[in-house]
Amino acid sequence: MSAPDSPAHFHALLQLRGRTAAWPAAAAAAAGLGRIVQAEEYLSQAQWTVLKSTECSYATHSLLHRNLGLLYMAKENYEEARYHLANDIYFASCAFGTEHIRTSGGYFYLANIFYGLKKLDLADTLYTKVSEIWNKYLNNHYQVLSQARTQQIDLLGKQFETDTGLDEAQEAEAIQILTSILNIRESTSDKAPQKTIFVLKILFMLYYLMVNSSKAKEYAMRALDLAKEQQLSVHEQNTIQDLLNLTSAEEAHPITW
Numbered sequence: 001m002s003a004p005d006s007p008a009h010f011h012a013l014l015q016l017r018g019r020t021a022a023w024p025a026a027a028a029a030a031a032g033l034g035r036i037v038q039a040e041e042y043l044s045q046a047q048w049t050v051l052k053s054t055e056c057s058y059a060t061h062s063l064l065h066r067n068l069g070l071l072y073m074a075k076e077n078y079e080e081a082r083y084h085l086a087n088d089i090y091f092a093s094c095a096f097g098t099e100h101i102r103t104s105g106g107y108f109y110l111a112n113i114f115y116g117l118k119k120l121d122l123a124d125t126l127y128t129k130v131s132e133i134w135n136k137y138l139n140n141h142y143q144v145l146s147q148a149r150t151q152q153i154d155l156l157g158k159q160f161e162t163d164t165g166l167d168e169a170q171e172a173e174a175i176q177i178l179t180s181i182l183n184i185r186e187s188t189s190d191k192a193p194q195k196t197i198f199v200l201k202i203l204f205m206l207y208y209l210m211v212n213s214s215k216a217k218e219y220a221m222r223a224l225d226l227a228k229e230q231q232l233s234v235h236e237q238n239t240i241q242d243l244l245n246l247t248s249a250e251e252a253h254p255i256t257w
Contacts (some may be wrong), residue, residue, distance in 0.1 A: 040075075043068055058095035062088050062106070069109060078113050085110045101170075104133040108177050115184065127181050131199055134178060138205040141165055145209065164209040171210060178203050193230040197223045197240070204243055217247040 043064070050056050050064055069084035089106035096102040111126035141164060164171055178199060185196040200223035207215040220243040227237045 040071060043071060058091045059102075062091035062095060062102075065091060066106060066109075069106075073109065073113065078117065081113055082110065085113070099133055099136070101133055101137050101174075104130045105173065105177070107133075108181075112180075127184065128195070130177065131181060131195075131202060134174065134206075135198070135202050138164070138202060138209065141209055142205045164206065171206075174206055175203075178206065189226060189230075193226055193232065197226055197232070197236070200226070201240070201243070208247070213247050217244065220244045220247065 046064055047068065050061060065084040065088035069081045069088055072078070072081035072084060085106050089103060089110070092100070092103040092106055107126045108130045111123045111130065114120075114126065115123035145163075164174075166174065182196070182199045182203065185192070185199050189196040200219045204216050204219040204223070207213075207219065220240060224237065224240045224244065227240055
């Protein structure tokens with residue numbers, strides 16, 4: 001068993017107990033001041049453990065700063081929150097790369113701060129970056145697996161079970177991040193419909209890969225309706241229609257075992 005103040009012990013505790021500080025600001029505020037104080041006390045101890053250690057990984061540093069950033073967002077101390085989220089992005093980039101989905105969370109929460117402060121251009125840039133990161137990740141899986149699925153339907157008359165490459169917690173985080181961005185995009189869809197459609201198509205891919213055809217179809221339909229409403233190009237409408245055709249083909253060939 002790891003020593004109580006070892007990096008491994010800290011990382012395990014941060015994963016289990018640090019979730020308090022990982023709540024979105026609204027949830028943390030709703031939980032009450034006592035909960036925030038408890039999180040702050042624990043994270044102060046965690047920060048001290050990391051600072052005195054020479055063995056903590058970049059990923060652990062990223063996780064600590066992510067939680068600290070969210071804690072300070074809950075306390076509405078946005079300067080401190082920005083500092084810690086910037087460090088989260090730095091350490092996540094060192095561990096995984098600047099364009100990795102594990103890094104995208106830092107961009108997302110930083111964008112939320114800018115959005116709340118009415119710095120909309122900065123927020124928009126970061127929301128776009130987060131969307132592009134998830135689009136690239138999911139599209140890589142989607143292209144391979146949609147082809148495999150189509151071949152499976154054509155040749156064997158049954159579906160091919162797919163996978164996002166994410167665990168359950170990561171899938172939940174992806175849904176939370178992307179639906180939050182979608183809500184913001186939809187509030188300005190008259191001005192920038194392409195940005196809204198872009199996120200709708202990403203959510204389609206996510207649910208398609210999660211083998212949730214009904215939700216995938218819902219987002220594709222919303223994208224197509226918006227494309228028609230805004231009179232976007234025929235090419236754009238046909239691209240979205242292809243997504244709908246794919247889900248329709250699968251509904252016609254339910255999974256068999």
